[in-house]
Amino acid sequence: MKEMLTIAMPKGRIFDEAVELLRQAGFNLPPEFEDSRKLIIDVEQEQFRFILAKPMDVPTYVEHGVADLGIAGKDVMLEEERDVYELLDLKISACYLAVAGLPNTKMNDVAPKVASKYPNVAAAYFREQGEQVEIIKLNGSIELAPIIGLSDRIVDIVSTGKTLVENGLVEYERIADITSRLIVNPVSYRTKDERISEIVDKLTDVIHGVRS
Numbered sequence: 536m537k538e539m540l541t542i543a544m545p546k547g548r549i550f551d552e553a554v555e556l557l558r559q560a561g562f563n564l565p566p567e568f569e570d571s572r573k574l575i576i577d578v579e580q581e582q583f584r585f586i587l588a589k590p591m592d593v594p595t596y597v598e599h600g601v602a603d604l605g606i607a608g609k610d611v612m613l614e615e616e617r618d619v620y621e622l623l624d625l626k627i628s629a630c631y632l633a634v635a636g637l638p639n640t641k642m643n644d645v646a647p648k649v650a651s652k653y654p655n656v657a658a659a660y661f662r663e664q665g666e667q668v669e670i671i672k673l674n675g676s677i678e679l680a681p682i683i684g685l686s687d688r689i690v691d692i693v694s695t696g697k698t699l700v701e702n703g704l705v706e707y708e709r710i711a712d713i714t715s716r717l718i719v720n721p722v723s724y725r726t727k728d729e730r731i732s733e734i735v736d737k738l739t740d741v742i743h744g745v746r747s
């Protein structure tokens with residue numbers, strides 16, 4: 536009998552791609568998996584327990600050991616800096632973190648402001664640039680901030696660039712390329728290594744195009 540593994544899955548846009556990847560890797564997930572509103576889903580035949588969490592919270596569940604594995608965007612990993620290991624770049628949900636703002640504007644000389652859902656990433660970036668800025672934490676619709684005069688710049692995710700264009704904003708600097716990662720609790724990695732290695736091997740084959 537295989538041991539039960541708990542996997543923290545991000546609700547939202549990564550979820551479908553992650554489920555698809557697991558299926559391609561040969562895991563038998565029921566068709567109703569995507570339509571469920573349940574937050575805990577047991578898949579007996581695979582001995583998996585999935586917990587469905589807010590994307591930003593996935594590393595928290597894994598760090599505390601209530602989930603063995605998790606799937607999280609690199610953006611979340613950079614922001615949260617949790618005590619977990621990154622096992623695999625799943626190469627899904629690709630996007631990047633960038634500094635953006637209104638075109639042809641310089642940052643305010645006095646008390647420049649940067650709005651972001653990623654205050655730690657934003658603070659670290661501007662610190663490295665030697666620029667003193669005030670970080671304003673927002674939870675979404677970040678592009679509003681420079682338009683409405685809340686901030687000089689934003690640090691946010693860009694994927695197609697459509698949101699920036701439609702709101703009359705431009706990209707100033709690219710901070711980091713982002714994809715989703717498979718993460719593991721350090722203790723689980725030692726105690727459930729065989730099971731976890733098997734999952735990593737199967738996912739690696741899919742990512743490298745060995746299976747389809």
Ligand SMILES: Nc1ncnc2c1ncn2[C@@H]1O[C@H](COP(=O)(O)OP(=O)(O)OP(=O)(O)O)[C@@H](O)[C@H]1O
Nearest residue numbers: 546547548549590591608609610628629630692694
């Ligand atoms: N526009 C995008 N295109 C591709 N991937 C993205 C995009 N925006 C975010 N992501 C990636 O998907 C992850 C989850 O994004 P999603 O929008 O589902 O969650 P969220 O915005 O953190 O959640 P919520 O909207 O519930 O607060 C992000 O952490 C990032 O890695």
Ligand SMILES: O=P(O)(O)OC[C@H]1O[C@H](OP(=O)(O)OP(=O)(O)O)[C@H](O)[C@@H]1O
Nearest residue numbers: 675676677691692693694695696697698
């Ligand atoms: O470059 P694009 O393809 O336009 O994608 C980028 C947008 O997607 C994300 O927002 P999301 O849709 O998650 O909404 P949010 O503002 O509520 O975070 C991100 O914060 C950008 O606003």
